[in-house]
Amino acid sequence: MSDNHAKMKHSIGTSNRWEMYLDNREVILEMRNIxxxxxxxxxxxxxxxxxxxxEVLALLGENGAGKSSLMNVLVGLYRADAGSIYVNGQKVSITSPSVSSSLGIGMIHQEFMLVDTMTVAENIILGIKDLNLVPDMKAISEKISEISEQYQLKVNPSSYIWQLSVGERQRVEILKLIFRGANILILDEPTAVLTPQESKELNGIINQMKKEGKSAIFIxxxxxxxxxxxEDVYVLxxxxxxxxxxxxxxNPKELARMMVGREVLFQFDKGEYKPGKSVLTVKDLCAVNSKGLEALKTISFEVKSGEIFGIAGVAGNGQQQLIDSVTGLQKIRCGSVYINESDCSNKNPIDYIKAGVSYIPSDRLGMGVAGTMTVLNNLAMKGYRDKPFSSHGLLIKSYFKKFAENMIDLFRISTPGPETIVKFLSGGNIQKAILAREIDSCRNLLVAAYPSRGLDVGATQAVRTRLIEQRDEGKAVLLVSEELDELLMIADRIAVMFEGEFMGIVDSSNTDREELGLMMTGMKRDQVK
Ligand SMILES: Nc1ncnc2c1ncn2[C@@H]1O[C@H](COP(=O)(O)OP(=O)(O)OP(=O)(O)O)[C@@H](O)[C@H]1O
Ligand SMILES: [Mg+2]
Structure with missing residues (x-):
């Protein structure tokens, strides 16, 4: 709250009047009949x-409800077919992102738009029109430092983007917008990729922005x-x-109901825990990260058939290297990885696929889909070599279509049809397509990295149900997640990762958020108990 706000609140006393004051604040943006x-x-x-x-306005809605499209109209990336936009009471024509930027409107997209090989400072000034031919980088760095101080957005202006974590990249995006004088910030699912700690920091940044009189639309x-x-919430x-x-x-329950149009259950039916033989056996595994530093320090565990084995931990503690090591995407330094009885250590991804391993990657747009191919081809990408997709080397087209329609239905993928190009789907629906393909093609082990990230409540519920189904059918599921509630709800056992090690492996029926939280900060299980 700014000083003025605080004084005002004090002088009018009752919260009712305070609400009225909020209501009477100046409207700075209107979208009408878009x-x-x-x-x-x-x-x-x-x-x-x-x-x-x-004010912060939350925009809520199922995957494909139209949230990003509406905001893309606002920043001039899409042209509306009808309707008008008013900024500070003036009707405006936002024909491009540079027009919206000059009106003080900036957007952080679902997919970041930074240039990896450039520094933070270079990214921040990229595309600003009224800079000198040779920009004064020292002055620019100083201004960046000033803003980062003011908003507690800690980043080093001379770091390269590729050196930064996802949370840091997001800070750069926010800095970039503030640097350019944005008063209205649009944040499209800013926390989908953040750790709980980073989300808390973002909360602080948003509060600071409010104090400065800036507004935000938060998806x-x-x-x-x-x-x-x-303060306000709109549901599409x-x-x-x-x-x-x-x-x-x-309240959350009412919002979920308005979004999905029915009651959303936060409970799951799960069959009895009857673990079978070991499907994934990892022994004394060690591996390095892309910078050549030790990322996994002799990890051993088994995932059994009929079991969901959860991995908890703040992202960046070796989860990615672990996933890559058990899907053939990275070489291991020592130890072994077995799928059923066969030694797959240092084999290629295709050998893992042949061994019946499916993988839902966290970087779904980069790794999970071929953006320019149709929904149908993306769905069939995994199975097309085998029956019933092909027979004697010939593709059975009619089966492809039937299969795709079935998947679209089962996973409620919102798309005009199976022939739509994948990149035209909404972010969450692209994810559902990958989930559908990987879950359907799973024969032995399903590796799921952050599977509910970016999904709406209904889709999250559907995905969790499907993971439980796989388990109940006797498959092994390795579930990497930052959401403790998700792990506690559906995993049978949970390992907590910290700095490349397991702090302990616990039965999910015999632990709680607090114990897991402590282990996530580096305490071993026996120290916690
Ligand atoms: N460039 C485009 N071309 C064709 N269709 C599009 C395009 N952009 C969006 N759509 C369609 O518009 C609808 C709304 O998509 P939008 O991206 O706005 O959803 P969203 O609410 O942001 O969903 P999510 O939560 O999954 O991100 C979807 O059916 C999507 O397929
Ligand atoms: Mg979206």
Missing amino acids: TKKFPGVTANDDISFSLKKG THKMDEVMAFS KQGKLVASKRTSDT
Whole structure:
């Protein structure tokens, strides 16, 4: 709260009047009657909303509901078919991102847009038009440091982007927008890729922005964030605005119901835990990261058939190297990896696929899909070599179509049809396509990295149900997640990773958030107990 706000609150006393004061704040942005159509879908159907100074508005909706499209219209990446936009009461025509930027509107996209091989400072000034021919990098660095101080956005201006973690990259994106004078920040699922600690920091940054009188539109699937970050919440469903509420007048359950259109259960039916033989056997595994530093220090564990084995921990503690080592994506330094009885240590990814291993990668756009191919081909990518997709080297086209339609239905992938090019789906629906393919093609072991990241509540529930189904069918599931609730709900055993080691392996029925949390900070199980 700025000083003025604080004084005002004090002088008017009751919270009712305070609410009135909030209501009377100046409207700085309005989108009126926006309609945006794509071939086969109406992404936004006559949507209107307004944003006030110093306010955070949460935009909620299922995957494919039209959130990113609406914001892309606002920043001039998409042209609306109908409707108008007002900034500070003036009607504006936002024909490109540079127009929105000059109006003080900036967006952080679901996929970051930084140049890896350039430094933080270079990225921040990239594309600014009114710079000198030879920019004064010293002055620019100073201004960056000043802003990072003010907003507690710690980054080194001379670091290269490739050297930064995801959380740090996001800070650079925010810095970039503030540097360019943005008053309205659009954050499209900013915490989907952040660790819980980084999300907390982001909360602090947003509060600081509010104090400075800046406003934000915040897209998220996480209900607790809606409750913590926003003053107002708007719910989109299939391109339409179905609710707008004061955040203080609603709750996560109601929001979930408005989003999905039915009651969302946060409980799961799980068969009895009956672990069978070991499917994945990892013994004394050690490996290095891309910088050649030790990332895994002699790790041993087994994932059995009929079991979900969870890996908890703050991202960056060796999870990626562990996943890569058990899917053939990276070489191991020592130890061994067995799938069933066969030694797969240092074999290639194709050998793992042949051994019945499926993999849902965390970097789904980079690794998981071929963006320019159709939904159908992406879904069939894994199985096309074998029956019933092909017979005697010939592809059975009719089966492909039937299969794709079935998957689209089962995973509720929102797409105009199987022939749509994947990159035109919404972020969450691209993820659902990969999940569908990998879960369906799993024969022995399913490695799932952060499978519910970026998914709406309904889809998250569906994915968890599918993972449990795999387990109940006798497959082994290795589930890497940062969400302790997810692990506690569906995993049978949980290992906590810290600095390339397991701090302990616990039965999920015999642990809690607190114990896991302590182990995540580097305490061994026997120290916790
Ligand atoms: N460039 C495009 N070309 C064709 N269709 C598109 C394009 N961009 C979005 N769409 C379609 O518009 C609809 C809304 O997509 P949008 O990306 O806005 O959803 P979203 O609410 O952001 O979902 P998510 O939570 O999955 O990110 C989807 O059906 C999507 O396929
Ligand atoms: Mg989106």
